[in-house]
Amino acid sequence: EDKVVQSPLSLVVHEGDTVTLNCSYEVTNFRSLLWYKQEKKAPTFLFMLTSSGIEKKSGRLSSILDKKELFSILNITATQTGDSAIYLCAVEGRDFNKFYFGSGTKLNVKP
């Protein structure tokens, strides 16, 4: 059965800390892995990863994929209170448009 597992489930840090969020997957015929940030409403897109070892970066956020070990990490450096959110990982596999989502990591950044 295809599945995506995120860890940790929740995390509390202080402003300025660096955090690493994990996403492991078992999905047949991997196509892509996506990261989203969800505050109180719609998830917003962060990164799409399709190739191993190529880091994607946007400001203080970065992400990388390891297709051999079947996982991805999302790093956030110098965290701010505005980074508080649920971070979702999703994987598209064999069937187009069928995304498998992890249960999310809830990040709380304290001032």
Added chain:
Amino acid sequence: DVKVTQSSRYLVKRTGEKVFLECVQDMDHENMFWYRQDPGLGLRLIYFSYDVKMKEKGDIPEGYSVSREKKERFSLILESASTNQTSMYLCASRVQGYEQYFGPGTRLTVT
């Protein structure tokens, strides 16, 4: 800017009622999706559509149906609402091979 809108942010219905959730996107995306989001379970795919009048079941289609008569509009129908359908419902759209854009969600309570 891609915009996905949903007809209601909050909805309260009684058991046995027929419920319509509407979703509209303004970017001519061919693919549209309905998910439900429950704590600890992440997003689960109910149905998706890859073209007008075309639909595919997701992982949890039981108790739901969908309609796509126009490209920009995708409706989710609960034929006879039950309390276990109380949830957050998220609509999304995408171009094949790219990220999904999500609507703000409809929080449905069935009493």
